[in-house]
Amino acid sequence: MTHTAYVIAAYLVAALGIAGLAAWILLDQRTQKRALEELEARGIRRRSESRRAGESPR
Amino acid sequence: MRLAAEGLSGERGGERIFSGISFELESGRALAVTGPNGAGKTTLLRIIAGLLPAAEGRVTLSGDEERWPGVAGACHYLGHLNAMKAALTVEENLAFWRAFLGATGLFPQEALEAVGLGGIGHLPFAYLSAGQRRRTAIARLLVSHRPVWLLDEPTAGLDQASASRFSALMREHLAAGGIIVAATHLPLGFETVEELRMGKRQ
Amino acid sequence: MRLAAEGLSGERGGERIFSGISFELESGRALAVTGPNGAGKTTLLRIIAGLLPAAEGRVTLSGDEERWPGVAGACHYLGHLNAMKAALTVEENLAFWRAFLGATGLFPQEALEAVGLGGIGHLPFAYLSAGQRRRTAIARLLVSHRPVWLLDEPTAGLDQASASRFSALMREHLAAGGIIVAATHLPLGFETVEELRMGKRQ
Amino acid sequence: MTEIAKLTERLTALANPTRFLALAGSMLPWLTGAAVLLLSAGLILAFAAPEDYQQGITVRIMYIHVPLAWLSMFCYTMMAASALGTLVWRHPLADVSLKAAAPIGAAFTALALATGSIWGKPMWGTWWVWDARLTSVFVLFLMYLGIIALTRALDDPGRSARSAAILTLVGFVNIPIIKFSVDWWNTLHQPASVFRLDGPTIHPSLLWPLLVCALGFTLLFLSLHIMAMRAEIWRRRVAAMRRMSARVAEVRPAKGHVS
Amino acid sequence: MLALYLREVKLGLRAGTGALTGVLFFLAVVAVMPFGVGPDLNLLSRIGPAVLWISALLASLLGLERLFQADREDGTLDLLVMADARHMLAFTVFVKCLAHWTAGVLPLVAVAPLLGLFMNVEPAGLAAATLTLLAGTPAITFIGAVGAALVVALPRGGLLVSVLVLPLTIPVLIFGVAASRGAVAEPDPFLQPFLILCALTLFFSVIGPAAAALALRHVD
Amino acid sequence: MLALYLREVKLGLRAGTGALTGVLFFLAVVAVMPFGVGPDLNLLSRIGPAVLWISALLASLLGLERLFQADREDGTLDLLVMADARHMLAFTVFVKCLAHWTAGVLPLVAVAPLLGLFMNVEPAGLAAATLTLLAGTPAITFIGAVGAALVVALPRGGLLVSVLVLPLTIPVLIFGVAASRGAVAEPDPFLQPFLILCALTLFFSVIGPAAAALALRHVD
């Protein structure tokens, strides 16, 4: 049943690919969030925050 | 004719460089924009010329709307770069700009004489010295008429004689009802000038 | 150490631009080359730097032959162009020149502080204003030691503060036994200067 | 207020990154959960479904291949919509959406290609043929990579937004043309060797699991996309704050005044 | 506008290495093909038009990245953008593309028959290939302009331009080759793909400059 | 010198995120090929090595003419020439060539095996093609450097001279393709053209930088 091997390979490739993509995105998220928290902890604020309390799109 | 800026703010790379700049210039008036390096003089000129979007505020030109409907179209912009092709001769360069911008000014040869370069029209632009290049770029202002001149350090690299010759050209332009906005570190050499000092930056 | 030129003549495009120029500069002396646009100031500097062949005459550097066997190798040349890559950051640019020219001077960050640009080492060179670019090029003179500085309109586009900061740097270099040859239309801002006026051309 | 103006306003409100972040934060767990649930249900159904009489067990590849292929096209459509948002309404969020979607789209397209290839080996006897559909998917993949390369090459967010949007739109206009031309090309030279996948008219027993899977993959795509958008927003804030902190000591925004 | 066209052509011929390098590359590709497929003249003549088209496509990419970059570096681009009111920017881009094509691609089309001869393509095929090149290559330049405009802010966009542009040019290539083949291989039609090719060129002559102008507007 | 090498590579890569662009470029060229010659896998696998070589040639030519021009336009070239006493100019040129090759051509050579997937080239042919590319493409860069230097040194005449120089790349191309073909097509030899290819590269790696340095010395 070599055909089963192809099915398994396809599922494996898809699973690995999606897992890799998800891991990359999650990791990226974590890195950015950490950096942001660290900067905020150092007391740096974005301009829009320092200008008014609310948020502006840019 | 009147060039007006209201509450202009400029951004570069997502960062606010200046804000709240307003001025009004009638025909025949000049504005000298001064300030330290990096203050945003070039940014301001480019915003007026429409080459950069203003973060806030706007620039308007009023007085002769059917002839000059937009600001950009009514401006000559002389930036840090000369906008000439090194491979073409001086005269070819000027002739091109004259044809492209509208043949409403001097002929290339006359314009060259006005900046004191009468004899070198046939040289490739690449062969000119730094000051001669700048003067060629100045000659470009003369080959086609525009009421507003935006000049970014026009006299950098010019010798004394050329600088005063250029002052005379600017005075003439003002006398004919033109408007000038010039960013500069050096005195412009005439009197009818308002000054806009831009902020202290490193 | 002594930089001497004997009977130099310069040609451009087969045409004699100047001839019979001689001078001698001891350690600690500066020469200001002045003259109208197209007089041949840049040409003279490039001949000294070995970038152009002299039509006649020669340039010699004597005093410390084993360390500085040739003239070109002993010179810093600051031309009209800044010799920086727009795509690299200011600090990368300076670090490269430091490594390439020999790491015998300040670190990039120190050099940047010396020209008053301490905070912008991380910006791409393309983002700098005209004056900031020039000051970065000046910082290049500091990252590697050369006894002779050849400066071509070094202060064009600098604001007042930067120009006087640069005068101070030049004075320091002279005080340390250096030699300066500077082509300029503006006063250099210090006293130990000899002047070489180049001929009248249009 | 006209309908359009109202719509625009609502969109603008949603374009506020902070509001988006809040919304994303509360929605993400549900979305991800639903995606996982649907996907597992779909796959169980898929393996419970009968084998195809012609293709045998390999038909199971369909349950991942087809949703991935659909999503690769769906993703590009969404990017084109975002591009319009950037160019017409100048939403900051539209650009974030485009930039975040590109790598996901590229990955899905690559997986569609890979699973298709793996399916092709037993079915057609070769990993790859220059068949019309396969070729246009391959070209789509190249365009994804081109967009990624462009967004990565420009570091200034504002500038890269416009560039990427223009490229995406030009590509979007071009995709039907490519599809059409590739069809033409392929039928022209080699009518015999073309693999027409009219296949078995899909039996409901195969169709239902497929639809469930497709929905699951779509939800998965959406949650990945929202996460990537969130990361991108944070990245931009970090970059802006770094720039500010580098200069904050020496820079005060200049106030102009005419003397 | 005529002034712009003439100047660009002059520059292309005078300074840019583009044109001749293009022809040279073209030559190299055609010269190396026989070594690739072996000395089978029959096969060569069969793939002849295709080889001509592919090398023309690739050769048009040479120098394309400088289309706007050179103007940006010397400040010309600013003035072209500012003149939008007088000369619509999209039209300016159109004229620049045309000039680039005249100076860079047209010489290549001109030598195509010669190279076809080397590859043993029969006269009808040669004429068809040349004709399709003439009708189709402008489309490549127009598409390329979009890529060039997108990377104008990048210091070295060379490879990137071709990466962005190549996938988009596939339809042009397909119909170009189809038409030139149609002229020789009997059952295949010539006119239909040729007309589609012309339509493509017209289509991209509108889309390309418009998109490029959009990208150039706020380059800075 | 290492600093120069690293900087040049960085410059080459920074523009288009480097390696990705190289790979992508290659994929794009390969993708375009079948549209020209048709989807016949047999034929494709035969011209595979030639296609590889052609795309490598194109990639090396793209941006090559800017090798010194960019340095001249921003004033870097002056300083490189003046540093002749510290770093011999010919060696500087050599390093620049190497960097150009690393950033522009090497990524392409590295992904050459991917070709197998799409063009059905057999493994031996693929290995041979990759090997010949690795050995031969530097020669193209070295030859190109002479042309690039001449264009900078003689803005008017340079064009003509560089067109005289660039045809030298054709032998490299021919031997490269011949060697990669020799590995698969039985009667043809592999070793002989391959050795000639290596000799060409060595020869030009000396001649090229020396000639280019000579041309650059009095650029102004």
Ligand code: HEM
């Ligand atoms: C690399 C190879 C392949 C690629 C890139 C590919 C791509 C695609 C795409 C883009 C679709 C969606 C088409 C649409 O909905 O209009 C699709 C659907 C489909 N593919 Fe593939 N495919 C590949 C190989 C295969 C193979 C080998 C088979 C089976 C023998 C297969 C069977 C199907 C089926 C049954 C559908 C769904 C039917 C439909 O929506 O028309 N594919 N594929």
Ligand SMILES: Nc1ncnc2c1ncn2[C@@H]1O[C@H](COP(=O)(O)OP(=O)(O)OP(=O)(O)O)[C@@H](O)[C@H]1O
């Ligand atoms: N393309 C750009 N991207 C990001 N920042 C930029 C860009 N161009 C300029 N800047 C920054 O904007 C600020 C203002 O620059 P601008 O060129 O307007 O100054 P300027 O007043 O003209 O100075 P100078 O007198 O030196 O010409 C500078 O700090 C500069 O670093």
Ligand SMILES: Nc1ncnc2c1ncn2[C@@H]1O[C@H](COP(=O)(O)OP(=O)(O)OP(=O)(O)O)[C@@H](O)[C@H]1O
């Ligand atoms: N590459 C060249 N080929 C031919 N002639 C040239 C070349 N470069 C400069 N010239 C000519 O040589 C003369 C001297 O030029 P040079 O650049 O030395 O002047 P300069 O004194 O530096 O002027 P500036 O103050 O404007 O910088 C000029 O008349 C110029 O036209």
Ligand SMILES: [Mg+2]
């Ligand atoms: Mg400025």
Ligand SMILES: [Mg+2]
């Ligand atoms: Mg000078």
